Amino acid sequence: MTTRMHRGANDDDDNTEFDYENDYDELEDAYAPVVGMAIELIEAGRMNEDRPEDRVALKLSRSGAASLTADEMDVVHERLNPLVEMYWKKDRAAFEAEFSRRRAPGFYDESEAGHLARKRFRKENPPEVEFRAAVAPGLPVTAPQDGSWFVGKDRAGHFAHVRWRSDEELESGENPDWVRWDTDEHFDLIAWVPSCWTGDDMAEAYG
Structure with missing residues (x-):
């Protein structure tokens, strides 16, 4: 092996x-x-x-x-x-x-203007904003509206939107981990879902 x-x-x-x-x-x-x-x-x-x-x-x-x-x-x-x-x-x-070099022009532009625009967008559109009516059974109906989002599952079988701990948290001694977006509870990452997917796409991939 x-x-x-x-x-x-x-x-x-x-x-x-x-x-x-x-x-x-x-x-x-x-x-x-x-x-x-x-x-x-x-x-x-x-x-x-x-x-x-x-x-x-x-x-x-x-x-x-x-x-x-x-x-x-x-x-x-x-x-x-x-x-x-x-x-x-x-x-x-x-x-x-x-x-x-393979990204579309302006996609995730790292200029200062682009950074500030994304920061403002996220402040005005927090993760709990509903972004799609049709989702796969068992997956949450809320997530950021910009780009990809992450689905996690805890040991009790609950699903939630999750995030990776920030560099600041890692430097402070926190274990690198996926955590629930709003409570920082530990969740295992089970899906990386493009926001352009429909509920059928998610059901086919992760249902």
Whole structure:
């Protein structure tokens, strides 16, 4: 069985061995940022299915790591690992640059004006604003209205909109984790959903 090296998300200096054929939870957690970027490319109309890394990231988002073939695992190792390294080392500029050339013009523009516009939008449209009438059974009906959003599930089986802890929280000693948006309770991430999806799309992927 093949064991490959991947730098742990919580340690910039030490390598952590993941058995990619079995440790699916660790793989999916580590690759969540890259999967999210793939979803952003779909929304921007820039997904290129001729690129193996795009296809595999999309499959990871829809079916999880357990669905990947040996060849697709090779793509994860050879094509996606460098991107994950960029992200967890906090080299966000390099990470963003890898995708920016394929984004639609102005998509998530990082200029000051764009940043302020997004900040104002989120203040005026908090997560609890209803954004779609048709949702898959069991999924929440509220989420941010800009871009992708995340669905989590706790041990009791409850669903909620979740977020990844901020850099400030991580630096203060909090464990890196997915938490409920409004209460910071621990939830497991189960879905990364583009806001352009319909309820039928969500039901097909995660129902």
